Amino acid sequence: MKTTRRDFLSKSLSAGLALPLGARILSGGGLDKPGDKILVVFQWMGGVDILNTLGPMGHSVYKAARPTLAIPTSKAIKLASGSDLYLHPALKDFKALWDAGEMAVIQGVGYPKPNFSHFQAMKYWYAADPTILNVARGWLARYLDLYAGGSALPALDFQRGMSPVFTGHPVPVVGNIANFRFRTDPYTRIDRGLEEKKLRAHASLARPGAHPLLSFTAAAQAAAFDAADTLQKTGKNYKPAVTYPAGNPLNRTFQLLARYIIHGLKTHVYYLFLGGFDTHSAEATRLEVLLSRVGPVIKAFFDDLKAQNPAAAKKTILFQWSEFSRRIGENGNAGTDHGAATCNFVFGPSVKGGLYGTYPDLSKASPPYNKANLVYTTDFRRVLAEIVDKWLEGSSAKVLPPGSPTKHLGFLP
Numbered sequence: 001m002k003t004t005r006r007d008f009l010s011k012s013l014s015a016g017l018a019l020p021l022g023a024r025i026l027s028g029g030g031l032d033k034p035g036d037k038i039l040v041v042f043q044w045m046g047g048v049d050i051l052n053t054l055g056p057m058g059h060s061v062y063k064a065a066r067p068t069l070a071i072p073t074s075k076a077i078k079l080a081s082g083s084d085l086y087l088h089p090a091l092k093d094f095k096a097l098w099d100a101g102e103m104a105v106i107q108g109v110g111y112p113k114p115n116f117s118h119f120q121a122m123k124y125w126y127a128a129d130p131t132i133l134n135v136a137r138g139w140l141a142r143y144l145d146l147y148a149g150g151s152a153l154p155a156l157d158f159q160r161g162m163s164p165v166f167t168g169h170p171v172p173v174v175g176n177i178a179n180f181r182f183r184t185d186p187y188t189r190i191d192r193g194l195e196e197k198k199l200r201a202h203a204s205l206a207r208p209g210a211h212p213l214l215s216f217t218a219a220a221q222a223a224a225f226d227a228a229d230t231l232q233k234t235g236k237n238y239k240p241a242v243t244y245p246a247g248n249p250l251n252r253t254f255q256l257l258a259r260y261i262i263h264g265l266k267t268h269v270y271y272l273f274l275g276g277f278d279t280h281s282a283e284a285t286r287l288e289v290l291l292s293r294v295g296p297v298i299k300a301f302f303d304d305l306k307a308q309n310p311a312a313a314k315k316t317i318l319f320q321w322s323e324f325s326r327r328i329g330e331n332g333n334a335g336t337d338h339g340a341a342t343c344n345f346v347f348g349p350s351v352k353g354g355l356y357g358t359y360p361d362l363s364k365a366s367p368p369y370n371k372a373n374l375v376y377t378t379d380f381r382r383v384l385a386e387i388v389d390k391w392l393e394g395s396s397a398k399v400l401p402p403g404s405p406t407k408h409l410g411f412l413p
Contacts (some may be wrong), residue, residue, distance in 0.1 A: 329369025
């Protein structure tokens with residue numbers, strides 16, 4: 001069976017040691033070195049129902065549109081006095097972060113002419129361009145091209161495969177750190193050390209007169225070994241300083257994230273995701289399970305950073321996004337269908353906590369509510385622009401597509 005270049009790169013990335021990793025190290029990356037701030041991007045895949053996550057749950061339209069899914073205000077968590085917004089009952093940890101001034105909410109996030117396809121809507125976010133058909137280069141790839149400097153590991157992707165947001169600038173994919181190493185013959189595991197030693201030796205062996213491509217490949221392989229060693233050894237003896245939520249499937253990823261940040265890994269962008277938010281049916285139970293996972297683990301993560309490395313905690317933010325929200329009204333299957341405007345959450349000790357933008361006005365919606373959408377009030381590119389400009393110390397004019405709205409909202413210092 002013929003192996004294509006795409007197959008080769010895909011398999012290499014899944015092994016955790018892609019040739020592009022070494023290539024990026026050797027090429028020197030971008031024009032400027034990044035600062036020392038850290039961005040964690042947390043994607044909620046499937047289109048989170050923002051109305052039941054953070055919404056005006058006392059509004060008459062909300063109650064009328066959701067006869068079975070509406071959360072009574074007596075059970076919800078009021079965000080703040082003077083606000084008509086309520087958090088889902090499972091998000092008491094978000095409330096704690098809000099009260100501490102460590103949670104910013106950007107309301108009504110979207111773009112003109114919403115697309116209700118998961119795949120196309122995500123492409124818009126990945127490329128920071130709501131006009132494209134396919135992602136030629138992701139916005140984080142453009143940032144890394146310009147600002148990765150000589151960093152060996154400027155970004156890490158904690159998923160099973162590389163996110164399209166890095167299209168054009170491949171980064172290491174770390175699904176399981178124990179497996180992040182060169183794969184040797186699985187039938188001769190006893191010889192793994194010897195095989196790895198030989199691979200290293202061949203990569204560093206002098207080749208007088210060798211073809212430049214061969215020399216480049218050998219050097220890239222050696223660099224990949226070094227990068228794998230760095231990820232294996234950094235914070236090897238890390239132990240959480242706080243109790244993470246028992247039985248939470250997100251613990252392993254967030255503890256690995258905390259390990260690297262606490263122990264000073266020179267990585268500036270981390271990417272992770274949680275799926276399951278496509279709640280067309282049985283939403284009440286499914287959404288509660290998902291939110292009961294994200295709330296406690298995000299708070300535990302920041303508490304861990306603050307306990308073990310307060311300086312690193314102040315230099316870290318977590319940015320949450322989802323491709324869209326859900327319809328205002330419920331459907332006939334105790335769920336909600338694909339919608340439009342959503343909210344973004346940004347967490348961290350250094351964020352300027354509060355509400356930004358305007359929540360979509362439910363009073364403007366009319367029946368049938370299961371066909372009605374929240375209308376966006378804040379272009380999503382304004383959120384990305386502020387992160388690039390004020391946190392990642394880059395230029396949104398260079399990173400985002402020409403003509404992107406880039407006026408800051410003020411949630412970052």
